[in-house]
Amino acid sequence: MKVLSVKQGSPLIFIILTVLVMVAFILALAVGRYPVPPGRVFKILSSTVIPGRGDWSPITESVILKIRLPRVGMALAGGIGLGVCGAIFQGIFRNPLVSPGVVGVTSGAGFGAALAILIFGMGIMTQLFAFLFGGGALLLTWTITKRTRGSSLLVFVLSGVIINMFFQAMISLVKFMADSEEKLPSIVYWLMGSLSSCSWRKISFIIPLILIISMILVLMRRRINLLSLGNETVLSLGVNPAVLMNIILVLTTVIVSAIVSIAGIVGWIGLIIPHIARMIVGPDHERLIPASALLGAIFFMTVDTVGRTISPQDIPLGILTALLGAPLFIGLLIRTRGEWNL
Template sequence: MKTLKTAAQESQSENTSSASESAPKTRGARVDESSASPVKKPRVGFAVKFAIGLVVMVAVVLASFMIGRYQNVDAIQAIKITLSQVFPFLPIEHDWAELDASVVLSIRWPRIIIALFVGAALSCSGAAYQGVFRNPLVSPDILGISAAAGFGAAVAIVFSNPYSPIVQISAFVCAIGGVVLAYLLARVKGSIPNVMLILAGVVVAAVFNAGISMMKYLADPEEQLPAITFWLMGSLTGIRWENLAYCVPIISVSLIVLLLFSWRLNLLTMGDDEAKSMGIKASRLKTIVIVCATAMTATAVSQAGTIGWIGLVIPHMARMIAGPDHSKLIPMSAVMGGTFLLLIDDLTRVISETALPLSIPIALIGAPFFAILLRRTKQGWVE
């Protein structure tokens, strides 16, 4: 018995000693594993990303002054001309010709400003529509806005002067009227379901596209028909300060309203029932967002013609950078959309002496980029 007890005690003591020896090794191994784990890189904040976007936008604006047929103006000279015009009391040496000042102030500044505002309007309205309809394939022309504006412009070109301001006014009025018609068609028992509104937009677009075809048939094939075709392809040619008189205020006010309601739009993306449970009137909020997005889109299309892909691709790019929060998504979309359209306009002026329509390079760049974006996205659309 003593021998058995002694052997048992010895084996127990050996097990205890071996366990005690192995314990520090295990702990040490855990420490080594934790120390060997990769350190997460700190994420860049939204303020830094937005500041980088603004810097890129300013750089593109300065480069845009040097692009065009008239090559005697550089960025520094454009800044001096602008400052002498805005602040005439500054002691700036007048070392430029009158033609230089005329090109900068009357041609390139209006074109740059309208490109920034039109690009921002299309991209922000696309982000707003995608949030309201909870559909990543929604673009600003989902409610037939582009087709209705094109019909209004075609009617004005056929029955008036193609270079008259009536063309822009008619395009804007018809765009608003097309959305109102889609709203009336989609109303069911006092409510407007998203599916019905989208289908109504398809119907409205089909009707106005038929109207555009009719105007092309009635147009003069030597002057009016080329003007209609060129307008439908989108261009910033011929933009002057008069075009900015109502374009900038409408887009600015609509964009501010979208920013004010951006946090409520985040709730709307979770569904109407979720928004109502949190005290949000979904139908009223949806109407406000659609009205603002429609006003921006109608204004942009009436000035620059039909421009696709910006309202579809840019919001996805901005969402990848800023995230799904609309309080960050909308301002990032505005900066990226304006910069992108200005870059495309500069590209058209570089590769062609004539005014190349904007829709051609935008489609050639936007469609492949969107395809690559779809292939690289592994988690689907970020809601």
């Protein structure tokens, strides 16, 4: 029994967080300009699995299943993805200021999407370009690190910061070149982050992709824990740290590019959510990564729901995540007096 208590913490917090995810999911589907009672939302969702018709109108069903479900589903998957990536990045770079944007992937993918909007307008090419340039940004960061013959984390983070700045400048260049009547507003609005363009066609591939890779990373969490021990120790434990690090970077890049390709740049969640998770479950990745995933989902779904309900027009995610996240974070910081460690 003693050993059991050593190897596992209390599962209660995960039960609470999972219930909260489900509640946030149902509420996000229920709330909006066309409100639907949560009980009916649940019945409509159930009817997709268990055949049978209820007493709701086709419009209600259409609002829930065709309009809100893809959007809320994307917020759920995106929140999980950003929560997982943020927790992993802060852990492997041993730096509390790191977010998934640090290796330049967010800006790279953002530039790719902006470029696609400039050339082709909004469409499937936006997603494709986001993936291509997200991967390209990681490759550039990798190449710079390799050319310095170092594999130090600091060199990697520094290269990422430089690539990030480079792609930020490229985004500005695209904005500068864009037609100010039509394309500039859509690029600017898109870069501020929004799930308003979610449709089943767009996300039917992206959501499973994010969820499957996030699940793989969650299952790898014990290995990811090892990376905090230093290369000599990790190698002597039979794990190649460089190979593990590269696998993690590729998987996280796919997640971040996938999210950026749909939602634009949503930077805050990957930075703040792991900290909140750490305050709740501590720094061990075994618990931190799943907790960060669940919290990310709750936060993303909440922010998106608030963004589309409090004003007639959708408020961009980039604005709301910071406006809601900052006071939440400050509150937790004061309550815990900063007494948690990385």
